[in-house]
Amino acid sequence: MKICIYGAGAIGGYLAAGLSKVDGVELSIVARGPHLAMIQQQGLKLLIDGEERVCRPRATNDAATLGPQDYVVVCLKAHQAWEAAEQMRPLLGEHTAVVTGQNGLPWWYGHGLGERFAHVRLRSVDPDNRQWKTIGPQRAIGCVVYPATEIVSPGVVQHVYGNRFSLGEPDGSSSERCQKLADALTEGGFDAPVLTDIRSEIWLKLWGNLCFNPISALTRATLDVVATQPDLRALCVHMMGEAQEIATHFGASFRVDIDKRINGAARVGAHRTSMLQDLESGRPLEVDALLTSVQELGRLSRVETPYIDVVLGLVQQLGCSLHIYPTFPETVIVPTATLLPERISA
Numbered sequence: 001m002k003i004c005i006y007g008a009g010a011i012g013g014y015l016a017a018g019l020s021k022v023d024g025v026e027l028s029i030v031a032r033g034p035h036l037a038m039i040q041q042q043g044l045k046l047l048i049d050g051e052e053r054v055c056r057p058r059a060t061n062d063a064a065t066l067g068p069q070d071y072v073v074v075c076l077k078a079h080q081a082w083e084a085a086e087q088m089r090p091l092l093g094e095h096t097a098v099v100t101g102q103n104g105l106p107w108w109y110g111h112g113l114g115e116r117f118a119h120v121r122l123r124s125v126d127p128d129n130r131q132w133k134t135i136g137p138q139r140a141i142g143c144v145v146y147p148a149t150e151i152v153s154p155g156v157v158q159h160v161y162g163n164r165f166s167l168g169e170p171d172g173s174s175s176e177r178c179q180k181l182a183d184a185l186t187e188g189g190f191d192a193p194v195l196t197d198i199r200s201e202i203w204l205k206l207w208g209n210l211c212f213n214p215i216s217a218l219t220r221a222t223l224d225v226v227a228t229q230p231d232l233r234a235l236c237v238h239m240m241g242e243a244q245e246i247a248t249h250f251g252a253s254f255r256v257d258i259d260k261r262i263n264g265a266a267r268v269g270a271h272r273t274s275m276l277q278d279l280e281s282g283r284p285l286e287v288d289a290l291l292t293s294v295q296e297l298g299r300l301s302r303v304e305t306p307y308i309d310v311v312l313g314l315v316q317q318l319g320c321s322l323h324i325y326p327t328f329p330e331t332v333i334v335p336t337a338t339l340l341p342e343r344i345s346a
Contacts, residue, residue: 001184002069005029006084008044008059010149011101012075013157015165017046018188020055025184028058028066038155047152048159053227068093071181073143078102079326085134097177098139099167103274104206104289105297106220109199111137113251120250120298120300124292141178142168142198144205164191170200182323193262203247204254208265209290210308211239213275214315217285223273227266236262238307243294249301275315284326285319287312 001024005012016029031039036059043056060066069091074081078136081102092098100106108131110120121129139224147162167182169175178194185192195201215235226232240258247254256264278285291312298305319325 001071001180002026002073003065003073003184004063004069005057006063006072006074006088006091007031007076007080008039008057009035009075010151011145011147012073013044013151014046014147014149014159015075015156015185015190016044016057016075016283017048017053017187018190019057019184020057021189022184022187025188028060028069030063030066031059032061034154035151038153042155044157045156046306047156064090065088066091067292069096071099071177073099073101075101075145077284077286078104078107079284079286082107082126082130085131092135092139095177096139097181098135098142099141099143099181101143101145101165102289103209103286105202105293106140106142107131108137108140108142108170109250109293109297109341111140112169112316113199116249119296122293122296124288124296137170139169141181141271142202144198144201144227146205163189164193164289166193166195166198166201168195168201169197172196172198197253199247199250200252200254202322203243203252204256204261206290206294207240207243207247207254207258207261209273210243210294211236212265212309213273213290214287214311216273216276218311218314218318220276222276224266224269224271226273227262233262235307235311239311242298242303242305242308244304246294246298246301246305249303250297279318279322279324282324283323284324285315286344287315287319287325291315 003025005016008031019025019027039059043054046053072091096323107122107126109122110117126132144166146164148160150158152158167178169178182192182194212226213222213231237258275285295305295308295312
């Protein structure tokens with residue numbers, strides 16, 4: 001089984017360390033910069049459970065040297081995955097599956113949802129349908145990533161908590177390719193359930209990310225403050241309510257209610273969200289996959305999103321003013337004028 005981790009940063013490096021132990025897996029990684037150079041020199045180091053583990057996967061910045069794979073696990077952020085779509089082409093054989101491990105709504109969201117949603121394309125995360133055309137939605141396997149990891153120095157990944165990678169086919173089927181990947185992940189030490197409703201799992205994680213992340217970036221507050229300060233919590237409730245209406249319209253369901261989801265986040269404590277960390281480090285803010293895509297689906301379903309709209313506008317301006325808002329060749333902001341003449345019926 002040939003598996004390529006495309007984007008072997010914090011999460012990708014953690015995955016690579018586990019999969020490198022699995023018999024029958026021919027592992028390669030695509031990385032870049034000092035991180036790649038250090039991996040090539042001394043291997044990839046994972047700090048976990050008080051010990052250091054070293055693996056030496058085949059590592060490169062040129063996917064063309066690797067050839068077609070059975071699985072390509074994409075661990076880039078959404079805007080990076082869009083940029084890299086063409087570079088992934090040499091990895092794609094006739095039966096290659098592409099596992100999308102990004103936060104937020106995936107570019108393939110409309111695929112497998114049935115005829116009434118077959119035309120849905122998310123230009124906020126896939127302008128010009130680049131990934132849809134280059135990769136193809138039939139290759140996609142959904143993946144919801146739960147672990148927290150970070151790169152502490154080039155070539156060194158620190159595991160913080162969690163080991164779950166939920167998998168699922170866009171059409172809800174129980175496929176052999178999903179199960180084979182789940183088996184390999186399980187052997188590598190991960191919790192890898194195969195779900196028949198991956199979109200609901202995507203929304204459950206996104207439900208928190210779409211409010212906790214931008215609010216923390218705008219206020220510099222940690223997760224416990226965002227979830228418990230009365231005004232900030234109320235804003236989260238409003239944003240999550242809008243998102244829930246949109247998600248339900250597009251085929252998802254929620255196994256917990258809003259208060260329970262927020263209370264769970266509060267218990268995490270004084271955690272700096274990923275968007276706050278990116279802001280403080282001067283890295284591009286992951287806005288479009290977490291917020292603009294939800295607004296876009298809201299426009300398509302004619303669900304009003306006044307709270308999401310305001311927070312999205314503020315965090316976009318924050319990113320632009322600091323020159324850390326990733327931009328596509330075309331605008332990704334979805335104005336009210338783009339409303340469809342008729343609501344997409346559920």
